[in-house]
Amino acid sequence: MPSGPKRDGPRREQCPPRPRDPALRCRDAPFPHERPALDTSPLAIYPIVAGLLGGIGLFLLGMHMLTEGLKLAAGRALEGLLERGTATPVRGLGAGMTMTALVQSSTAVTVASIGFVNTGLLSLQNAMWVIFGSNVGTTLNAWLVAALGFSFRIDAFALPFVGIGATLMLAGRTVRQRALGQALAGFGVLFLGIDALKDTFSGFGATMNLQDHIAPGFTGWLILVGIGTVLTVLMQASGAVIAIIITAAQGGLMSIEAACAMVIGTNIGTTSTAILSALGATSNARRVAATHVIFNLVTGAVAIALLPLLIGLLGALRNWFEQPATPAVMLAMFHTAFNVLGVLLMVPLARPLRRFLASHFRSREEEIARPRYLDAPSLAVPDLALRALRLELGRTQSFALTALTAATRVPPDEPWIERQASTLDALAPAIGDYVRKLNAMRLPPALVEAVAHSLRALQYQESAVTAVRQACALATTLGAPPGSELEPIAAAFRQATGALAASADAAREDFSAPAVEVRLEEAELRYQAFKEALLLEGAHARIDIRTLQDWLRLASLERRAIEQVAKAARMLAVLDGDLTPQQAEEKAGENGVE
Structure with a gap:
């Protein structure tokens, strides 16, 4: 008996069972019937959400364990690499790539770079190249996901790492061994x-194609x-977002172009951490x-503009090597390619960018540390230039005096002292440069002498700040004067200083100038009284020798x-015409000041 009605026409060739990899799917399958309808019942949605x-x-936990373990295991070696390996832009680029690849965290490298710049161990120029290198180094994460996440049975590959790492974490004898165990367990x-994620997206991709819900063209990109930017900002882990994108693309949920656009967003999203820090x-x-x-903004803008071209070039490169263009490998190649392209773009832009950064983001202290009265037009009129120099020296005098006043507090206000001293240190070279330009002109003898007095005033102010810094460091360790008898005498000395x-x-x-001399004599008397009281305490063995000397x-x-501040005040009085140079020298001799 016939099994059914006969059909006219040639019989349509049946497509083989649909594989997971979208690159291997049969293109002749009838598109309307390729996917079953998505079951939106809670029982069907729960496995997808849970997965x-x-x-x-699991990815975030593993990344955290891996990063923290590697940082602890490496110890100070990473700091040494950053300190010694950034002498040139090329070495800085290499150091940034190496450190980020080792610790799998561009944020950690950025924070370390900031710390080294603040302490003066790393210049802004070299720190820029460390940052550029860290963006290239962070692409290793995408290669790990692409190369290992879809080429092996992951459980057979990862579980041994978890077991070995956990054993080292629990049984390791040293901190470095336990940290290495944490890194290995985190890797697994x-x-x-x-x-x-791969299993979740593979099942999800069989019933739904996100590409159907993405706007076409440049707007959709x-x-x-x-979306990639927002996800990275929310999760604070670009590696996790890239892993999600790679597994989603490999599972057939989106096209290569759509996945590449999201990867660009992850790069932009990492800037949120830098902004917050x-x-x-x-x-x-x-x-x-x-x-x-x-x-990241410049690189992202260029990458999105060249997205079709970059994907085409990468596809041609894969065909040239005769390798299957799997989405995972294509995305890893794209992530690396556009970050390397960003570094190449920065080669001609690095110097203008550094000048731009140096002129912006100024702190209040840096604005204060800029000369307020010294400018090039005033050099054309020597008398006007000398007046501007006197006004600027009045500012530096106030910084030295503010630091001295802060040193009289118990305990001394060390941050405020350092702020005032640093401001004076920043102004001193600008004043010296202005004086050199002024001396290059043909000046009458009276103005030459006035310029010399100005330089002496600046020298006295710098010497005063140096003494204040040393006194502050010593006073911080000593604390209050020993013995109740010494405190009133020390307080009187501090009051006279103020x-x-x-x-x-x-x-x-x-x-x-006369008022300064009166206060100086009073301060000298209070100093002598304090000194005699200290020697008396030491003679009666109420203070040990070391404490007495301190x-x-x-x-x-x-x-x-x-x-020193009194001598600087005398020089300023000379510039104002209140004292003659001879009177200033006589006053210095009377007070026993060299």
Whole structure:
């Protein structure tokens, strides 16, 4: 008996069972009937949601364990690499790539770079190249996912790492061994998360194609870039987002172009960490963070503009090597390619970018440290230039006096002292350069002598700040004077010091050289009284010799700072015409100041 009605026409060739890999699917299958309808019941949705959350959680946990373990295992070696390996831009680029590849965290490298710039161990120029290198180094994560996450049975590959790592974490004898175990366990957990994501997206991709819901053309790419950016900002882990994108593309949920656009968004999303770390930070920290932001924004803009071209070139390269263009490998290649392209773009832009950063993100202290009265036009009129120099020296005098006043507090205000001293240090070279330009002109003898007095005033101010810094460091360790008898005497000395600082301020309307001399004599008397009291305490063995020597040195440093600001005040009085140079020298001799 016939089994059914006969059909006219040639019989349509049946497509073989649909494989997971979209690159291997039969293109002749009838598109309307290729996918079954998506079951939206709670029982069907739950495995997808659970698999997605679990996979992301395992990946984030593994990444955290891997990063923290590698940082602990490496110890100070990474800091040494950053300190010694960034002498040139090329070495800085290599150091950034190497460190990020080792610790799998561009954020850690960025934070370390900020710290080294702030401490003066790393220049802004070299820190910029470390940041550029860290963006290339972070692409290793995509290669790990592409090369290992889809080429092996992941559980057989990852579980031994978890077991060995956990054993080392629990049984390791040293901190480095336990940290290495944490890194190995994290490496295994990371790939177990990828396995969970892969299974979730493979099942999800059989019933739904996200590409059907993506706007076509450039608008759709921009939306995907925004989605990748938002996901990275929310998860604070670009590696996890890239792993999700790779597994989704490999599972057939989206096209290569759509996945590449989202990968661009992950690069832009990493800037959120740099922006947050720069809030309330120093100006140098903001410049390093701005470097990271500018690099990723410029690179992302170029990559999205050249997206079809880049994907075509990468596809041609894969065909040339006769390798199957799997989505995972294509995305890893794209991630690396556009970050390398960004570095190439920065080669001609690095110098203008550095100048731009140096002129922006200035702190209040840096603005204060810029000369306020010295400018090139005033050099054309020597008398006007000398007046501008006097006004600027009045500012530096106030910084030295403010530092001296802060040193009289118990305990001394060390941050404020350092801020004032650093401002004076920044102004001193600008003043010296201005004086050299002024001396290059043909000046009358009176103005030449006035310029010499100006330089002497600056020298005295710098000497005073040096003494204040040393006194502050010593006073911080000594604390309050030993013995109740010494405290009133020490307080009187501090009060006399503060009175002298107030009178030596050349910016005050009642500033006068005689008033400074009166305060200086009073401070000298208080110093001698404090010194005699200290020696008396030592003679009666109420203070040990070492403590006595420290307190005598502290009093001597404070006395030297007092004398130096007084000498600077005399030079300013000479410039104002209130004292003659001979009178200033006589006053210095009367006070026993060299």
